[in-house]
Amino acid sequence: MRKPVSRVLVINDEPLVLKEFLRSLNAAARSLDNPLGIVFTGVTTAKQALAAIEEDGDLQAVVVDDKLYTINGGKSRKLQMSALELVQRVTRLRPELDVYILIAQEQEDEVVDALFAEAVDGYFYREEKDYRGIYRIVNAQIQEKARTPFYDQLKNYVWMAKDSWHTPGHSSGESLRNDPWVSDFYEFMGEHIFDADLSVSVPMLDSLMEPRGVIAEAQAMAAKAFGARRTFFATNGTSTANKVIFQTLLAPGEKLLLDRNCHKSVHHGVVLSGAHPIYLNSSVNRKYGLYGPVPKRTIFEAIEAHPDAEALILTSCTYDGLRYDLPAIVEAAHEKGIKVIIDEAWYGFARFHPEFRPTALEAGADYATQSTHKVMSAFSQASMIHVNDPQFNEHIFRENFNMHTSTSPQYAMIASLDVARKQMMMEGYKLLTRTLALAQELRKQIDSTGVFRVLALEELLPEEVRHDGIRLDPTKVTVDISRSGYTVEELQRELFDRFNIQVEKSTFNTLTLLLTIGTTRSKVSRLYDALMRIAREGRAPQRLYQFPDIPEFTKLRFLPRDAYYAGGEAVPLLDEKDNVNRALVDRVCADQITPYPPGIPVLVPGQQITRTVVDFLVGLLRSQKRVEMHGIVYDGYLPCLRVLKPGEEKSLKKIG
Numbered sequence: 147m148r149k150p151v152s153r154v155l156v157i158n159d160e161p162l163v164l165k166e167f168l169r170s171l172n173a174a175a176r177s178l179d180n181p182l183g184i185v186f187t188g189v190t191t192a193k194q195a196l197a198a199i200e201e202d203g204d205l206q207a208v209v210v211d212d213k214l215y216t217i218n219g220g221k222s223r224k225l226q227m228s229a230l231e232l233v234q235r236v237t238r239l240r241p242e243l244d245v246y247i248l249i250a251q252e253q254e255d256e257v258v259d260a261l262f263a264e265a266v267d268g269y270f271y272r273e274e275k276d277y278r279g280i281y282r283i284v285n286a287q288i289q290e291k292a293r294t295p296f297y298d299q300l301k302n303y304v305w306m307a308k309d310s311w312h313t314p315g316h317s318s319g320e321s322l323r324n325d326p327w328v329s330d331f332y333e334f335m336g337e338h339i340f341d342a343d344l345s346v347s348v349p350m351l352d353s354l355m356e357p358r359g360v361i362a363e364a365q366a367m368a369a370k371a372f373g374a375r376r377t378f379f380a381t382n383g384t385s386t387a388n389k390v391i392f393q394t395l396l397a398p399g400e401k402l403l404l405d406r407n408c409h410k411s412v413h414h415g416v417v418l419s420g421a422h423p424i425y426l427n428s429s430v431n432r433k434y435g436l437y438g439p440v441p442k443r444t445i446f447e448a449i450e451a452h453p454d455a456e457a458l459i460l461t462s463c464t465y466d467g468l469r470y471d472l473p474a475i476v477e478a479a480h481e482k483g484i485k486v487i488i489d490e491a492w493y494g495f496a497r498f499h500p501e502f503r504p505t506a507l508e509a510g511a512d513y514a515t516q517s518t519h520k521v522m523s524a525f526s527q528a529s530m531i532h533v534n535d536p537q538f539n540e541h542i543f544r545e546n547f548n549m550h551t552s553t554s555p556q557y558a559m560i561a562s563l564d565v566a567r568k569q570m571m572m573e574g575y576k577l578l579t580r581t582l583a584l585a586q587e588l589r590k591q592i593d594s595t596g597v598f599r600v601l602a603l604e605e606l607l608p609e610e611v612r613h614d615g616i617r618l619d620p621t622k623v624t625v626d627i628s629r630s631g632y633t634v635e636e637l638q639r640e641l642f643d644r645f646n647i648q649v650e651k652s653t654f655n656t657l658t659l660l661l662t663i664g665t666t667r668s669k670v671s672r673l674y675d676a677l678m679r680i681a682r683e684g685r686a687p688q689r690l691y692q693f694p695d696i697p698e699f700t701k702l703r704f705l706p707r708d709a710y711y712a713g714g715e716a717v718p719l720l721d722e723k724d725n726v727n728r729a730l731v732d733r734v735c736a737d738q739i740t741p742y743p744p745g746i747p748v749l750v751p752g753q754q755i756t757r758t759v760v761d762f763l764v765g766l767l768r769s770q771k772r773v774e775m776h777g778i779v780y781d782g783y784l785p786c787l788r789v790l791k792p793g794e795e796k797s798l799k800k801i802g
């Protein structure tokens with residue numbers, strides 16, 4: 147394993163003092179145990195310090211002099227910046243860095259008082275010249291950040307090689323290892339997948355359901371890293387994380403404001419919690435078939451119209467990288483006592499680079515759910531729930547968390563969350579800086595093909611959200627393919643079959659590429675090469691058929707949960723003559739009907755069906771385009787909707 151480099155920046159305004167400091171600290175680092183490769187470097191001005199912090203991805207800590215002066219030829223001394231201001235600027239830029247202050251003994255109280263509320267990790271007295279002591283403390287603290295309590299314990303346990311008399315049944319892979327039929331699976335997956343697949347029967351590995359040991363420690367470290375009061379590891383993705391929060395915050399019948407374009411887990415959470423949803427229509431960019439954020443005005447109006455709502459949930463950033471101006475929205479919701487949940491499934495890394503901040507929590511949100519696995523180094527399904535709600539009800543949360551959590555969670559997944567946190571803490575800034583540079587390079591290269599074109603923020607934004615302060619996450623790259631002569635399906639096939647490239651998602655005339663901390667320059671070059679070759683074919687553009695607009699939301703007549711559990715009957719979408727079945731008009735849907743893509747529900751349980759909706763669904767079913775239609779039930783070959791029976795409509799409580 148490569149040894150890391152950990153640079154520590156010392157900021158002192160007197161060059162000779164600084165030189166002596168660095169020489170002595172580096173001597174201490176050389177003579178003592180130094181597994182993290184700690185090296186001290188220095189600058190004499192606050193400006194240089196901020197530049198170094200921005201440029202040097204290997205920095206792990208800064209040691210700041212309590213006052214920084216500019217010395218003019220030994221004559222005058224002008225204050226450059228107070229330690230307080232510098233610390234604030236450092237933590238704004240890189241909150242993951244350890245910060246220490248160098249003080250003179252006589253100023254101790256004054257300096258410590260001024261920095262009381264800041265994230266300062268320790269103080270050193272300049273005059274003591276205890277360089278070995280300083281090194282030991284700095285080293286210990288960086289080692290602490292780099293710890294992975296759960297993963298370390300899991301590894302220890304595996305190396306202890308205990309005989310297993312417990313689940314799982316493969317017993318550290320023994321049932322597969324020399325088996326004539328399935329040992330290839332063992333070999334393909336690798337021995338540690340099986341060794342590390344353990345169970346709650348091993349007490350030293352703690353319990354996800356009631357963490358008190360290494361899982362509790364790992365979660366606390368994640369909370370500190372991501373800026374939360376509490377963090378919980380979810381081993382069934384953000385899909386489950388969203389449901390857990392809904393069931394915690396919402397009792398049946400209580401109001402929830404939600405973007406209609408939220409992930410389907412949010413809509414499922416509405417059914418499970420029994421909430422009364424108030425749908426907010428997302429903006430639509432018809433030119434590119436993209437559903438954008440909900441206009442700020444719509445959100446503010448909904449908050450005003452429903453001050454009795456318990457919670458508001460929005461997705462930020464969206465799949466296409468559009469992120470809300472959250473502070474203003476959170477403030478408006480909080481004024482009415484509405485809790486704010488932000489689905490950050492695609493944005494978990496944001497804390498670790500100023501380009502992406504503020505994060506939802508930094509903007510004041512009460513809850514943030516993140517698919518760590520989507521954009522960081524965790525295994526699929528490994529997510530985090532971050533909580534900053536001052537009224538957090540841990541007992542209710544725990545009951546709901548445990549309701550959704552398997553009693554046999556996958557330990558490799560928990561370990562991967564621990565490791566993903568460590569990686570972001572130790573080198574997230576560096577990796578994201580590289581990812582941003584690659585994104586910029588890729589954008590330029592794609593545009594240089596002359597055929598493919600990356601959409602800028604202004605082009606992605608639907609008209610109605612132009613002035614809403616929305617920003618773009620540049621690691622999500624949406625490419626206009628309309629001049630390529632390919633349909634999006636043909637292009638995806640060509641990229642896959644001929645160039646071994648699989649993209650993230652598409653609309654009728656765009657492809658979206660996702661860059662992550664795992665994107666390499668070689669991958670960028672291969673993609674560019676592929677697009678350039680296709681561009682040079684010079685195919686004549688062809689007409690691309692647009693996905694029709696999702697019809698406007700109609701009317702919610704019953705709570706989704708009541709309608710979903712009512713029973714219902716299947717009514718065909720087409721009549722005997724294969725015409726659109728008008729008998730469905732004015733009935734109430736019992737299921738969620740979602741064409742995928744784009745994944746926005748056309749109907750939710752409890753919603754009134756209209757002629758426009760039936761025409762839309764039949765149109766999709768008859769179109770040549772392959773669209774999955776989630777929620778449609780088949781009676782033989784006949785596609786049907788499950789709708790409430792007239793008697794059920796009478797017996798259910800109507801929404802006022």
Ligand SMILES: Cc1ncc(COP(=O)(O)O)c(C=O)c1O
Pocket residue numbers: 382383384385386408409411461465489491492516517527529
């Ligand atoms: C906005 C959003 N939220 C939640 C999820 C669900 O996340 P997970 O796959 O971690 O369950 C997704 C998945 O695509 C998503 O796009």
